[in-house]
Amino acid sequence: MRTILAALLPLAVSAPADEGMWLFNRPPVEPVKEKYGFEITPEWLDHLREASVRFNNGGSGSFVSKQGLILTNHHVGAGLIEKLSTPEHNLLEDGYLAKTPADELPCPGLELNVLRSIEDVTRRVEAAVTPDQSPAEASAARRAVIAAIEKESMDATGLRSDVVTLYLGGAYHLYRYQRYTDVRLVFVPDVKAAAFGGDADNFEYPRYCLDCCFFRAYVDGEPADTPDFLKWSATGPAEGELVFTSGHPGRTDRSNTLEELKHLRDEGFPYRMEQIYRAETVLRAWADRDRENARRAKQAIVGTQNGRKAIGGMLNGLLDPAVMAAKSESETELRATEAAAFDEVARVQDELSEIAVRLDLLEGGSAFGSGLFYVARTLLRAEAEAEKPDGERLPEFQDSSRLSLELDLFADEPVYKDLETVRMAASLTFLCAKLGADDPLVKKVLAGKSPDERAAELVDGTQLDDIPLRRQLYENGVAASDDPMVALARLVDDEARALRAEAEALDERDAQAHAKIARAKFEQQGDSVYPDATFTLRLSYGVAKGYGDVPWCTNYGGMLERHEKQGGVSPFDFSPQWAAHAGDLDPGVPLDFVSTNDITGGNSGSPVVNRAGELVGLIFDGNLPSLVSDFAYTEDRGRAVSVHSAGILEAMRKVYGATRILEELGF
Template identity: 25%
Template sequence: MWLPSLIKQLMIEKEMQNNGFQLTAEDIYSVNQSSMKDAVVWFNRGCTGEVISDQGLVLTNHHCGYGQIQSHSTVENDYLKDGFAAKNHGEELPNNNMKVSFIVEIKDVTKEVLTGVTDAMTEEERQQLIKENTEKLQGTAVEGTHYEASIKPFFYGNAYYMFIMETFTDVRLVFAPPSSIGKFGGDTDNWMWPRHTGDFSVFRIYADKDNKPAAYSPDNVPYKPRHHFPISLDGVKPEDFTMVYGFPGRTQQYIPSYGVKYVTEVSNPVKISMRDASLSVIDKAMKSDDLIRIKYSAKQARIANAWKKWIGESKGLDRLDAVTKKQTQEAAFQQAVKGNAQYENLLKDFERAYAEIEPYNLARDLFIEFYYYGPEIFRMSSRYDKLVTNYKELYDKGKLAELVLQLKQVNEDFYKDYDKGVDQKIFDALVGTYVETVAPVFLADHLNEAHKKGELKKLENELYQESVFADKERLNELMKPAFEAAEKGDQKALKKAVASISKEMKKDIAWVTAGELVLKYRQEVAPAYGEKQEQINALMQDYVKGTMEVFDDKKYWSDANSTMRVTFGKVEGSNPRDGVEYLPYTTLEGVMEKRRTDVSETHEFYVPEKLVELYNNKDYGIYGQDGDLVVCFTASNHTTGGNSGSPVINGNGQLIGLNFDRTWESTMSDIMFDPVKCRNISVDIRYVLFIIDKFGGAKHLIDEMTLIKN
C-alpha cells in the first residue's frame, strides 16, 4: 500500500513496469499536470470512487451508495429492489450530508511536525507539541483557499504527511442496479469466491459555474475533472497487471504477537457472538415484512459486513499460524537488538502493556457493539442530551429554537427506519452477553442492578413500554408544544415548554440508561484505555523504527490510515486450502447457476427476468468476450476496507474493474498479508457497462464515457 507520491522515490515504478505497467510514476501522481490521482475520490469519507467522464460521472460500489439509495426508497418507489436510472440531469437525485474529496497534493511534513520534539519529553508533552505544530501547518497550508488540509502520522509517528484536499458536497444519484444485481448473493456470498455481484452505483459531482465546490443548488452544473479514467473493453486474462488506487481504511501489519492473540482469542469471538444474535433478529424480521426490509436493509448490511469479515479473519490467521510467525519475527528482532538499550526491552514492555489494556479493550469492544450496533433506543435518546441538560444555556444564546427544529427533523429521519418490535428483540438478544462479559465496574447502573437481581426482562419491558423514545407518536406529542413555539418564534413559550420536557425526559428510563452507558464508558473505560493505548503506540513507534533500522534491506509501507494509496498485483486465482482451486474470473453463466426460481424478488439469489432474457439470447453487445460475459475477477492486490469502489486499472492506465471485496481467506490481510492466498475481488467494468446499457437502458451514460478497445 504505497503512497503515490513516493512511488518514484522508493523505486516502486521500476518494479511495476517489470510486472506490466506501461506508464510512469508521473502518470499515477503529479502536482504539475493531470494524473490518475485527479480521477480518484475519497467517497463520503468511507469508500473510494473514480471519475469516468468529463461531466463528473463517478463510479463506486453499490454498498457504498446503499445508504443514499435507501434514503430515496419508499414502498411505492423501491429503488433498492427495482434499481434507479435518471434519464437526464434533472432527474438525478441530490443527497444530504454527502461529500467526495480529491487529493490536490501530498507533502512530507515530518520535519515541520517534529520541530521542537526531544527525547527528554514525556509522551504527553510530545503529543501536545505535535498537535500544535500540526494545527498550525494545516491552517497555513490552506489559508485563503477553499481547500482542506489533513496531516496523518505514518509508521506510528516516525513520519508525517499532509494531504491537501478539494471537497464537493453536491453529489447526486444517477444510476443504481436493483439489489438483485448490486447485492446478488447477499450475506451468503459476502467475502466469498466465486462471486457474481454487480456491486456498483453511479453518482455525479456538481459544481458552481466556476467549477468550484458549492452547496446543492439547481443552478450547479456537472463538474469538469482534471482527469477521468478511459475504460478498456479488452477484458482481463490471467497474469495481466492490475493496480488498485484508493483510500484503504486500516491495517495493523506491525502489531506484535500479543495483539494478534487478543484479536483471535478474545475480541473477534465476542464481537462475532454479539452480531450473530442481532443479525438473527433482523434477518427474520426483514423476511417477514417488506417495510421492515426497507427500514433495516442498510443497517443489516452495516452489521453483517464486519461480522463475516471477523469470522474469516480469525480462520485465516489461524491457518497462517500468524501468532507463531509473529513470535519468530520477534525472536529475530530480539537477537538483532541485543545490547541496544533503546530496543532490547521492547517485547517485554509489549507483553506487560497488552496484559494491562485487555480488560479495558474488551469493555470498549463490547460497548461499541452494544451501544453503536445494538438497540437503537439508546442512541436515539442520546440525541436529546443537549435539550435536556443545556436548554437554559441554549436559550440564553438564542439557539434553542434551532435545536428544537433540528430534533423535529431527527425524529422524522430516525423513525422512518425504526421498528420498536425489532429493536426490543435486538436488546433482548444482546443484553445477556453484554452484562455477563463486561466487568460490573464498567456497566451502566440500571443494567448492573437488573442483572444482579435477575430482572433484565423487567428492564427491557420498561424501556419499550414506558420510554417515549420507543414510540414516535408519544415523543412527538411530548415535543409538540416546543415544536409549535419554535416554529412561531415564541421564545417565552419555547423556554417554558422545554423546561417541562426536560423534567419529563430526566425520568425517562431509556434516556437515563443511555446516559449511564455513555458516562460509565467515558469515566471508567475510555481514559484508562486511551492512556494504555498511548503507551502501546509509543512502543510501536520504537518497534517499527527499530525493525526498519535492523532489517534495512527491505522496502516498507506504512499501515493504511484512510489516506490515498496504490497497490499492484496480477489477475490470478489461488489455492486457498487443501483440494480447493479458485479460477480468476466468473461469468454470467454462474449467476444463472446460483439463480433461485422459487423465491421472492428480495431473495439474495433472485435474478431479474430481464437479465435472464439477455443471458438466454446471449445479448451482450460489445461487452461480451468469446460468447461469455465476465462478471467478476480476482487479483493479488493488497486491499482493505475503504478500498471499496476503488478503480482497478490495467497497465495502460485504463479502468478494467471496481474493487469491492476480498476472498474470505484474505480477510486476515489487515494483520498479515499473504500474497499467495490473498485475493481482492472486483466487478468487471464490462459487466458494469452491460448492466447500465443493456439491462438499465441508460446508454446516454455510456455515451459520456471514453471507451477503448485495442
C-alpha cells in the first residue's frame, strides 16, 4: 500500500512557480534544474540539513560557525531574552552582547534539534491498523506502533526520534534529531532596531528591521563542535538571484478539503479572533498601568498582535470567493473517484464542530490561561500515565518525549504571579462567555466566585512556581497534594480526556479518508506533490524579487527616512545606542529584502542561502498578501521577508561593536 509514497526519490515533475515546502528526502531537483539551471546535489543538501536548527519554542535557525554559534530571529529568541531580563537590566530594551565566552547567558528550558536522518515507516504504521478496528481502536493501535518505533530508535541511536505524519495520514516518516539543551545567549540587538515599526509595520513591506540574534550550543560545558555551518556572505543576494530557505514551517492547510476550509472560515478562525481580541485588550490595559507591567507583558502582547494579524489575514483569504472557487475546482477530478472519502471528511468536520469549543477550552487549556495550570496538569497526568505501558500513554508522556517534557517542566524561569492572575481571570471570563455561567462544570471551576476572585485565589494559593516542589511532585506524585491549581486540573481532567479521546477517534477517521484522497492525488499528479507543513525541516526555493512598484530590498537610508517622517516617535524611534551611531551607517547598505520563497509560521529564523550554500539572509516575516499561502501559494504579490546578510554585518560593526562575533564569522 502507498508504494508511491514510500519512494524517497528526487522529484521528476516540475511544480508551478516557486511553490513548495519540500521534504529533504524528496527534494525538488528537476524543477530547480529546469527553471534555474542549478542542480541540488546530495552533498549540498546534506550540508544545509546539518547546518539547520529547530528551536523548540517554534522557530528555526542555523549554525554559522564551527563553534556552535547559531543565528535566528530576535523575535524567536525574545521570549527567552525576556526571561533573562530583570527590572534593572531589560535585555529586550537594551540589547545584550557577551564580551567574553563566560558572559554568554544560559537559556533555561530551551531545546534545539538538528535533523540527522529520515526513515520511511509508513508500511509499519499502516500494518498496525486493520479494517475491523473501530476508529478508537485504530487510533490506539496507531499510537502504540508509533510509540514503539520512536522508543526503539531512541534506544538504538540516543537521538530524539519523532514519527511525523505527512499528507494528513498518507505517509509516516521517522525523523531523528540531535538535541542541544545547553544553549546560551551571545548577542541580541535592542528591540527598537530589531522590531522597528512595531505592530504598525508587522506583515507589511517595505520593512526596516534588524530581526536577528545569536545563541551558542554547548555540549558538556564546551561550545559544540559544528563542522557543518553556513559561511556568511558579506555581499548577500542580488536582485533576481536564486535563493533557498531551509527551515521548519509550522503548519499549512493546503491539503484540506473545501469543507474543512469552510469550517475554518465560518467557525475556527472567528472563534480564534474573538480569543485574540479579548486577550490583547486585557494585556494592553494591564501593561499600560505600570512600566514594570509593560516589561513583563511585552512578549505576550507582541505574540497576541502577531496572532491577530496572521489569523485575520488567513480569514480574509478564505473569505475571498476566488480562493474557495479555486479549491472547489481543484477537487472536481478527485471527487469523481473518491466521493466517499470527501463525504467522510465532511462528516468528521461536522462532528468535530459539536465538541470543538469544549475541546479547546478544557483539553486545549484556553479556559485556564496561566502557565501554572499547565504545570499542574502535566504533574497530574505524568502520575497517571506512568502506570500505563509506554504505547498506551498520551504521546507527550511516552519515553521518547520524556527529556523534552522534563526540560520544559523544570526550567528555572521567572513566574510573575500578577501577570498570571490577569491571564487566568481573562480566560475564566472567556470560559463563562462560551459555555455560560450556569454550565455545571463552569460552576465547579468558579466555586461560587467571580472569574477575577477565583483567578486570584488559584494563582496566589498555588506553590507550583517553586521548581524543587515541582520536581518532588513529579517524582512522588500529586495524589496527596492539596495545591489549588492541581485541584483545578483534577476537576476538569476527566472531561478533558474524554473530549480528547473523542477527537482522536474522529482524527483517525479523517486520516483514513485523507489517505484515500492522497493516493488518488498521487495517481493523478505523480510524486510532485509535497506535504503540508508539520514543523519539520523543509526546503523552499525562489528569487529575490519585488512586486508591483515595491522594490526587492530596503536599506539603512530608507530606515532613517522613515524614522524622520514619522517624527521619531514609537514604534519608529531609535534606542540611545542606535541614535548615537545612526550617522555612521552606510545608507546604501541593504537591510531587508523580499523573495518568492514559500514559507509560513515556523520559518522565522530560517537561513536563506545562495547556490554556494552561503548565508545571504535571515527569514523573519511574510507580507500580508502571503498569508493566504497557508491554503494556496501565490507568487503574484506574496513574499517572504528577510534580513540581508550585509545589513546585519553593518549594524554589528558600527552600532554594537560586536567584534568577537564578527571575527568568529570570518570578518
